[in-house]
Amino acid sequence: xxxxxxxxxxxxxxxxxxxxxxxxxxxxxxxxxxxxxxxxxxxxxxxxxxxxxxxxxxxxxxxxxxxxxxxxxxxxxxxxxxxxxxxxxxxxxxxxxxxxxxxxxxxxxxxxxxxxxxxxxxxxxxxxxxxxxxxxxxxxxxxxxxxxxxxxxxxxxxxxxxxxxxxxxxxxxxxxxxxxxxxxxxxxxxxxxxxxxxxxxxxxxxxxxxxxxxxxxxxxxxxxxxxxxxxxxxxxxxxxxxxxxxxxxxxxxxxxxxxxxxxxxxxxxxxxxxxxxxxxxxxxxxxxxxxxxxxxxxxxxxxxxxxxx
Amino acid sequence: xxxxxxxxxxxxxxxxxxxxxxxxxxxxxxxxxxxxxxxxxxxxxxxxxxxxxxxxxxxxxxxxxxxxxxxxxxxxxxxxxxxxxxxxxxxxxxxxxxxxxxxxxxxxxxxxxxxxxxxxxxxxxxxxxxxxxxxxxxxxxxxxxxxxxxxxxxxxxxxxxxxxxxxxxxxxxxxxxxxxxxxxxxxxxxxxxxxxxxxxxxxxxxxxxxxxxxxxxxxxxxxxxxxxxxxxxxxxxxxxxxxxxxxxxxxxxxxxxxxxxxxxxxxxxxxxxxxxxxxxxxxxxxxxxxxxxxxxxxxxxxxxxxxxx
Numbered sequence: 001x002x003x004x005x006x007x008x009x010x011x012x013x014x015x016x017x018x019x020x021x022x023x024x025x026x027x028x029x030x031x032x033x034x035x036x037x038x039x040x041x042x043x044x045x046x047x048x049x050x051x052x053x054x055x056x057x058x059x060x061x062x063x064x065x066x067x068x069x070x071x072x073x074x075x076x077x078x079x080x081x082x083x084x085x086x087x088x089x090x091x092x093x094x095x096x097x098x099x100x101x102x103x104x105x106x107x108x109x110x111x112x113x114x115x116x117x118x119x120x121x122x123x124x125x126x127x128x129x130x131x132x133x134x135x136x137x138x139x140x141x142x143x144x145x146x147x148x149x150x151x152x153x154x155x156x157x158x159x160x161x162x163x164x165x166x167x168x169x170x171x172x173x174x175x176x177x178x179x180x181x182x183x184x185x186x187x188x189x190x191x192x193x194x195x196x197x198x199x200x201x202x203x204x205x206x207x208x209x210x211x212x213x214x215x216x217x218x219x220x221x222x223x224x225x226x227x228x229x230x231x232x233x234x235x236x237x238x239x240x241x242x243x244x245x246x247x248x249x250x251x252x253x254x255x256x257x258x259x260x261x262x263x264x265x266x267x268x269x270x271x272x273x274x275x276x277x278x279x280x281x282x283x284x285x286x287x288x289x290x291x292x293x294x295x296x297x298x299x300x301x302x303x304x305x306x307x308x309x
Numbered sequence: 310x311x312x313x314x315x316x317x318x319x320x321x322x323x324x325x326x327x328x329x330x331x332x333x334x335x336x337x338x339x340x341x342x343x344x345x346x347x348x349x350x351x352x353x354x355x356x357x358x359x360x361x362x363x364x365x366x367x368x369x370x371x372x373x374x375x376x377x378x379x380x381x382x383x384x385x386x387x388x389x390x391x392x393x394x395x396x397x398x399x400x401x402x403x404x405x406x407x408x409x410x411x412x413x414x415x416x417x418x419x420x421x422x423x424x425x426x427x428x429x430x431x432x433x434x435x436x437x438x439x440x441x442x443x444x445x446x447x448x449x450x451x452x453x454x455x456x457x458x459x460x461x462x463x464x465x466x467x468x469x470x471x472x473x474x475x476x477x478x479x480x481x482x483x484x485x486x487x488x489x490x491x492x493x494x495x496x497x498x499x500x501x502x503x504x505x506x507x508x509x510x511x512x513x514x515x516x517x518x519x520x521x522x523x524x525x526x527x528x529x530x531x532x533x534x535x536x537x538x539x540x541x542x543x544x545x546x547x548x549x550x551x552x553x554x555x556x557x558x559x560x561x562x563x564x565x566x567x568x569x570x571x572x573x574x575x576x577x578x579x580x581x582x583x584x585x586x587x588x589x590x591x592x593x594x595x596x597x598x599x600x601x602x603x604x605x606x607x608x609x610x611x612x613x614x615x616x617x618x
Contacts, residue, residue: 091439094440094464094465095440097464098414098417098418098440098464099418101410101414101464102411102414102415102418102420105407105410105411105414106411106415108407109407109408109411111411111577114577114578114579114580114582115577117580118571118577118578118579121566121571121572123562123563123564123580124580125580125581125582125585126582128582128585130400130587131403131404131407154463155403155406155407155410156403253432254432255432257430262427262430263430268420268423268424268427269423269427270423270427271423271426271432271433271434272434273423273434273435273437276434276437278439
């Protein structure tokens with residue numbers, strides 16, 4: 001009976017100590033010191049290599065070290081029938097909401113424009129839309145996107161959401177399915193993307209999507225980099241159709257120094273820090289789920305492999 | 310029976326038309342065409358010259374064209390016994406909350422630091438405090454400050470308020486009076502000032518106040534320019550004691566081109582646009598209050614001349 005941790009961070013020793021306190025009867029192993037593969041019942045992973053998890057024959061649960069699980073589904077050889085659990089971290093949701101609200105307000109209140117005026121020592125009041133007139137669209141209205149939409153609605157924005165399937169969000173109209181994507185984008189002056197990465201959402205922020213948005217709109221991309229066609233974004237910014245973008249996720253991370261996004265005057269970017277997993281919160285969820293499995297219960301927050309999230 | 314409007318904006322004709330619709334039996338006069346002073350019962354003013362209001366012998370109510378009334382109290386010859394009414398504009402409060410939240414999140418999430426890294430094409434995660442660990446202090450917890458404090462508490466910040474007298478704000482500890490100003494500042498890493506300008510609050514953001522704040526703190530000044538000793542702020546920023554400031558109000562407005570605030574790398578400034586009075590909302594309040602006075606009721610939102618707000 002052992003748990004195997006595979007992480008790219010240097011927090012291995014912290015996890016060892018904390019698991020030792022919380023589950024003293026569970027053997028903790030830190031990859032690459034996997035030991036006997038037959039002992040591993042639980043794997044806590046970030047970006048496992050293809051075939052890595054299938055090589056653990058007694059695996060009962062795969063835990064993702066993040067809210068997204070696309071890094072696991074990239075493995076075409078996943079073991080069948082082993083539940084994959086994602087983190088549902090209140091702190092993580094809270095941080096995503098902060099980032100989304102911060103950049104929505106930044107664009108709504110024209111911070112880039114006022115910064116340009118400050119550089120020119122220009123004292124001039126820019127025309128300002130009322131909050132209730134500003135249409136914000138949130139792509140993805142699950143755990144995180146729902147919280148983002150509700151918070152923005154609480155400021156008085158005219159908020160809509162877009163989701164794969166019909167659902168209800170307090171204070172926001174929800175558009176559902178591919179068929180309603182264009183009308184959703186057509187009414188959204190600030191689009192916040194918090195979608196999970198799946199085959200359906202790959203490249204979803206592309207030239208056609210930007211063309212559907214009203215002229216002078218903004219994009220806030222904090223889901224996954226694979227959703228954004230970066231060359232299409234640059235073209236839409238350069239043509240003047242889009243007014244600005246705030247990006248936290250990229251197709252290649254770290255973003256290569258050669259990327260024109262770094263220096264584009266309409267782009268604000270951050271190094272994938274919109275939300276950082278709090279290891280204490282992750283720990284308590286993993287410990288709780290191991291307890292459930294040992295008592296014969298299903299783990300919480302299992303993802304649907306067909307949907308991919 | 311007439312109302313006199315004195316404004317520095319070009320909205321006079323709009324007011325004339327709207328008053329004509331809402332109160333067709335009330336004569337509307339636009340300064341400087343005051344006409345017979347004895348006819349004026351209501352004055353709606355922004356920055357009236359000293360003695361201007363006293364020269365109206367039948368004046369029943371003085372309406373401020375803004376939430377602040379310091380521009381009226383600057384007149385040492387105000388008529389005695391005439392109630393002064395301030396605007397309590399839900400939109401105005403909402404905009405102040407937006408500005409305060411925007412800049413609090415901007416400092417909390419280290420936007421200036423990430424912008425500097427972007428200029429250097431540097432991909433690096435900055436250490437980030439948890440929201441609940443970030444202590445925000447709101448100076449002034451009346452109509453506007455109370456709303457700011459509640460909204461910030463709703464994000465999970467550790468919020469305290471400071472007020473002249475004891476009061477309660479949901480989710481925030483309130484420090485009261487001069488005696489508790491230093492302990493309030495001593496625990497506040499981000500200070501948002503939304504105080505009204507009175508003799509008591511003039512120069513309140515001075516070298517002593519900054520020294521009381523923890524090293525690396527931030528100031529967001531959106532009350533009145535007379536509260537901030539600009540040279541003291543610059544010294545505290547230059548010494549490294551303060552990490553940044555967001556300023557919307559200044560001792561002299563427009564801010565003179567000679568001011569070093571324009572180009573200071575730690576200062577973000579805007580031209581007094583944190584909240585812009587919505588004339589439609591102002592209109593409905595003035596109309597309602599005139600109706601009350603005509604029915605023999607006291608007007609709403611009368612300021613206390615002793616407190617000055």
